[in-house]
Amino acid sequence: MSEKLSAPVTIASLEVENVKRIKAVQFAPAATGLTVLGGGNNQGKTSVLDAIAWALGGERFRPDGAARDGALAPPHLRVQLSNGLVVERRGKNSALTVTDPTGRRGGQQILNEFVEQLALDLPRFMESSDREKADILLRIIGVGDQLHMLDAQIKSLYDKRTAVGQIADQKKAHADSLEEYPDAPAELVSAADLIRRQQDILARNAENQRLRGERDRLRDRACRLKERMDALQEQLRELHDSYLETMQELEIAEHQADGLQEEPTAALEAALSDVEETNRKVRANLEKSRAADDADAYRRQYDEMTARLTNLRQRRTDLLNGANLPLAGLGVEDGRLTYNGHTWRDMSGSEQLRVATAIVRRLNPRCGFVLLDKLEQMDLQTLAEFGVWLREQGLQAIATRVSTGGECQIIIEDGQVQTKPAQWQKGVF
Numbered sequence: 001m002s003e004k005l006s007a008p009v010t011i012a013s014l015e016v017e018n019v020k021r022i023k024a025v026q027f028a029p030a031a032t033g034l035t036v037l038g039g040g041n042n043q044g045k046t047s048v049l050d051a052i053a054w055a056l057g058g059e060r061f062r063p064d065g066a067a068r069d070g071a072l073a074p075p076h077l078r079v080q081l082s083n084g085l086v087v088e089r090r091g092k093n094s095a096l097t098v099t100d101p102t103g104r105r106g107g108q109q110i111l112n113e114f115v116e117q118l119a120l121d122l123p124r125f126m127e128s129s130d131r132e133k134a135d136i137l138l139r140i141i142g143v144g145d146q147l148h149m150l151d152a153q154i155k156s157l158y159d160k161r162t163a164v165g166q167i168a169d170q171k172k173a174h175a176d177s178l179e180e181y182p183d184a185p186a187e188l189v190s191a192a193d194l195i196r197r198q199q200d201i202l203a204r205n206a207e208n209q210r211l212r213g214e215r216d217r218l219r220d221r222a223c224r225l226k227e228r229m230d231a232l233q234e235q236l237r238e239l240h241d242s243y244l245e246t247m248q249e250l251e252i253a254e255h256q257a258d259g260l261q262e263e264p265t266a267a268l269e270a271a272l273s274d275v276e277e278t279n280r281k282v283r284a285n286l287e288k289s290r291a292a293d294d295a296d297a298y299r300r301q302y303d304e305m306t307a308r309l310t311n312l313r314q315r316r317t318d319l320l321n322g323a324n325l326p327l328a329g330l331g332v333e334d335g336r337l338t339y340n341g342h343t344w345r346d347m348s349g350s351e352q353l354r355v356a357t358a359i360v361r362r363l364n365p366r367c368g369f370v371l372l373d374k375l376e377q378m379d380l381q382t383l384a385e386f387g388v389w390l391r392e393q394g395l396q397a398i399a400t401r402v403s404t405g406g407e408c409q410i411i412i413e414d415g416q417v418q419t420k421p422a423q424w425q426k427g428v429f
């Protein structure tokens with residue numbers, strides 16, 4: 001089969017007879033941009049789209065009640081494509097034939113190469129979950145693996161940081177709750193040292209006592225000798241030397257005893273009795289300062305993690321910004337598709353249509369058309385902008401809208417194209 005490989009395939013013209021609500025409809029949609037099928041309710045607008053989907057999408061798109069009630073002839077579909085293929089369904093079984101410009105025949109397989117199923121069934125994309133939509137987008141722009149990796153890193157680091165932050169807060173609260181004694185010494189007091197000093201003083205005092213006792217003994221002895229001198233006048237001479245010697249010793253002893261002074265132990269005793277209390281305070285201060293250090297360490301770890309998170313998030317943003325997005329403003333947050341930062345549910349109806357169209361268009365670049373039902377959610381201004389955007393994209397859209405206004409290129413009434421609609425305004429879209 002010869003077909004132009006590069007240009008996206010669009011619908012050149014179509015004929016539908018006796019499908020669902022359609023009696024006979026025939027038109028050639030605009031090559032790019034919007035072709036709006038207007039009309040009142042139940043006139044057969046959606047039936048036209050259903051017929052196109054059945055013609056190009058295969059048996060799974062066959063409507064439940066494909067043949068029009070009361071029709072004398074079976075359904076007939078004929079779609080001429082921009083690549084020259086002619087697709088037809090006709091006969092009792094609505095058998096498919098695909099014919100190329102040289103007259104050669106083929107089947108559904110040829111159509112599947114350039115017909116994107118979601119382009120025939122946009123609601124299927126629109127009704128898919130947020131996660132499925134995001135996955136489709138990531139598949140299209142080819143950064144899914146990297147993004148998943150960054151998301152996993154961000155989630156893991158975020159969870160770890162949350163845990164560290166909680167610990168840091170708890171540690172800080174604990175440190176704040178501990179008692180502090182600004183008047184306590186910085187280091188623990190040694191009881192042994194105090195006791196040793198006390199013992200030294202006691203030893204010196206004992207020596208003093210001993211010297212004082214010696215003085216007293218010598219006084220007694222001098223006294224006794226004097227008495228004996230008196231009593232033993234005759235022994236005076238012999239005793240005189242001894243007396244003088246004793247007196248000399250006495251003089252030294254007196255001298256030594258005179259300079260003696262008592263050292264007080266009261267301060268040390270007080271310190272000794274305070275040692276437990278003081279040390280309790282010192283320990284309390286040390287514990288508080290350790291707890292504060294601990295809390296600070298966790299806070300620093302938290303801050304460092306915040307910096308890494310910011311970096312990861314920036315890389316994630318850069319990754320998406322650097323990707324070739326089907327529509328500016330598209331993104332993926334927490335595994336969900338977003339447009340200008342809003343999730344699918346928060347997008348307006350017209351934004352949803354535009355996003356869906358842009359994404360589906362990229363799924364198979366060879367598919368140059370998309371079917372859009374219920375375009376009444378777009379106001380006229382949005383509709384006009386959408387038409388311009390479609391043309392810029394080189395995309396053909398066949399849409400339906402409950403309206404008979406000038407924005408509709410074709411009016412469907414009672415299963416047929418209304419001839420010469422009064423509101424026809426050629427070239428508006």
Ligand SMILES: Nc1ncnc2c1ncn2[C@@H]1O[C@H](COP(=O)(O)OP(=O)(O)OP(=O)(O)O)[C@@H](O)[C@H]1O
Nearest residue numbers: 020021040041042043044045046047065067068069
């Ligand atoms: N096989 C059939 N033969 C005849 N009428 C059918 C058949 N199948 C569905 N219908 C009728 O066609 C009408 C719906 O057609 P369709 O969905 O094309 O209308 P519509 O113009 O899109 O309407 P709306 O504006 O409400 O979406 C319904 O009234 C339905 O009962």
Ligand SMILES: [Mg+2]
Nearest residue numbers: 045046047400
């Ligand atoms: Mg409809």
